Every structure is written in C-alpha cells, then in structure tokens.
Amino acid sequence: xxxxxxxxxxxxxxxxxxxxxxxxxxxxxxxxxxxxxxxxxxxxxxxxxxxxxxxxxxxxxxxxxxxxxxxxxxxxxxxxxxxxxxxxxxxxxxxxxxxxxxxxxxxxxxxxxxxxxxxxxxxxxxxxxxxxxxxxxxxxxxxxxxxxxxxxxxxxxxxxxxxxxxxxxxxxxxxxxxxxxxxxxxxxxxxxxxxxxxxxxxxxxxxxxxxxxxxxxxxxxxxxxxxxxxxxxxxxxxxxxxxxxxxxxxxxxxxxxxxxxxxxxxxxxx
Numbered sequence: 001x002x003x004x005x006x007x008x009x010x011x012x013x014x015x016x017x018x019x020x021x022x023x024x025x026x027x028x029x030x031x032x033x034x035x036x037x038x039x040x041x042x043x044x045x046x047x048x049x050x051x052x053x054x055x056x057x058x059x060x061x062x063x064x065x066x067x068x069x070x071x072x073x074x075x076x077x078x079x080x081x082x083x084x085x086x087x088x089x090x091x092x093x094x095x096x097x098x099x100x101x102x103x104x105x106x107x108x109x110x111x112x113x114x115x116x117x118x119x120x121x122x123x124x125x126x127x128x129x130x131x132x133x134x135x136x137x138x139x140x141x142x143x144x145x146x147x148x149x150x151x152x153x154x155x156x157x158x159x160x161x162x163x164x165x166x167x168x169x170x171x172x173x174x175x176x177x178x179x180x181x182x183x184x185x186x187x188x189x190x191x192x193x194x195x196x197x198x199x200x201x202x203x204x205x206x207x208x209x210x211x212x213x214x215x216x217x218x219x220x221x222x223x224x225x226x227x228x229x230x231x232x233x234x235x236x237x238x239x240x241x242x243x244x245x246x247x248x249x250x251x252x253x254x255x256x257x258x259x260x261x262x263x264x265x266x267x268x269x270x
Contacts, residue, residue, distance in 0.1 A: 011257035012078050013139050013148065016203060019252035021210065023084065023245055028159065028214025030241040031091020033222050035061065037234035039096050045104075054100035061093035069149045073142050078256035080249050086149070088245070094156030094211065102161055109165030116158035123151040124204070135200050137257040155204070159211020167216050173228040174220035181213035 014020055038057045040046040045053025068086040075082055102112040127134050127147035139148045167177040188206045191197045221237045223229025 010078060011137050011139050012072070012075070012083075012145055013136050013257055014078065014080065014083060015255050015257045016136065017253075019248065019254075021206070023248050023252070024087070024207070025210050025214050025217075026241055026245050026248070027084065027088050028091050028156070028211045029218045029221075030088055030214075030238055030245065031095050031156065031211075032160070032163075032215045032218025033234050033241065034088075034238040035092040035095030035099075036218070036222060037238055038092075039099060041234050045099070049099075049103040054096055054104045057096035058093060058100050061089065061096050065089040065093045065153070069145075072149070073145050078254075080254035084245065084249055087152070088242075090149070090152050090156045091211070091214070094153065094158075095160050095215070098157045098160035098164065101157075102164060109161055109169050113158060113161040113165055116154055116161055119154040120151060120158055120208070123147065123154055127151065133200075134204070136203060139257075151204075152207075155208045156211050159208055160215050162208075163212030163215030163219070166212065167219060174216045174223060175228065177216035178213060178220060181209055181216060184209050185213065 035057065036046075038060065039053050043051070043053030043056055045051060045057070065086070068082075068089040072079075072082050072086045098112060098116070101107050101115070102109055107115070124134050127144075131138070131144055131147065134147075134151075136148065139145055163177060163181070166172055166180060167174045170177075172180060185206060188202055188209065192199070192202050218237070220229055221232045222234045223231070225231050
C-alpha cells in the first residue's frame, strides 16, 4: 500500500483496474465488428482483397484515429470519454490495417504478425530510450502520449493479425482462439498476483493479448455459420457493443493513473 505524495502527477490515461480491462476487451471486440462492417459489409473486401476495400477502410479509420488522438492530447487532464473514443478508433484502424497487410499485400498472417511485433518492440524501445520508462502511469506529457498512441496502434494491429492467424491458420477456429487467448490472460493475471514479474511487462503483454481475444470474439459473433461464426449482423453487433461500452464508462469509476516524480517521497507499507 502506498501513500500518494504532493509530488504525484496525474496521468492522461486511466488507472489500470478490472474495469479498464473489461472495457478494453469490449473495445477490441467493437474494433473487429466495426472494422469488418466497413471493409467487408460495405466495401466487400472479403470477396476481393484487391478491390481497395481494406486500403479505403484503413484510410477512413486512420483519419478518425488521428483526430481522436489530437483531441486526447489537446485535453489538459484525463477525460474518460475522449480516451476511450481514441482506443476504439485505434482498434478499428488496427483491424483494417492488419487485413490490408495480411490479405491485400499478401504478407500473410505469420509475416504480418512478425513485422508488427517488431514495430511494437521498436516503438517501446524508442519510448524507453527517449523518456526512460514505458510505464503507462508516466504518460503525463504530449511526447509520452505520442509514444503511447503509436505503440497502441501497432499493438492493436498486431493483435488483429495474431487473432486471425490462430483462428484461421491453425484450425482452432474463432471460439478456440478466444479460449486460447483468454487462457493466456488468466496466466498473466496469475503472474501479476503470484509473482514479482515486472508490472510494466505484464501490462503490455495483457494489452496486446486482449486484442486478439476481442478479434476472435468479434469474428465469432459476425462470421457466417459455415465458417464457425454466429452470423450476427456486423452493424447490429457493433451498436450493441458500443452501447455496452458507453454504459460501463458511465457506471464504472474512471480515474487517471498517478505518477510520482519523486518515488522516495512515497512511503511504502508492507
């Protein structure tokens, strides 16, 4: 247990709580159903990966994501609604971008996942070398926020590629993939409570892993029954999930994380 000192600085991102992870998983699921609603249901890229649908979808969602991040960085303090809008935007652009890399460019799931993992690691490495920490509680400046959102964009895209790879490339299917990634999150939770593994490492591992979980759940909801899905309308599924997210943001406590600029001023009670 730690006392907060007068030197604590409020982060621009929410404190990592159980509610944070619940909303994050729903947001990633919405990113899958919403992204597919545009690129597949509207632009029919699933019928022809070379028709420009994935590229157009990526451009649309990227523009929305950039606008959302600008709004997030422009705020002077943590705003739950602005933050989660940016997260949802990052998941939708991640969905479209991963599909564009894997299918339109023909890189494939393994190649796309490998490239995106390298991008995530490079982003985290550059962030650490520039600011000395990749702890999300230190996201208190525009520079830290830029690194945060770049890393998140790569991680969301990586998660989509991983989800598609496991579900389509290994034969596990969408439900099997969801169980696998859910089990992975349980392992990370056990490490959090039962070990001294770096909390920063566990956060980013869980953040990446929630994306393929949401992706496989989203695909399970909207893919045809013949492909192992429930064939629920993508727009309808997206609206229902969006309402659930809005209700949770309104109901669950949303508070900013805290970063101590002088850790020595924080007495610790064992």
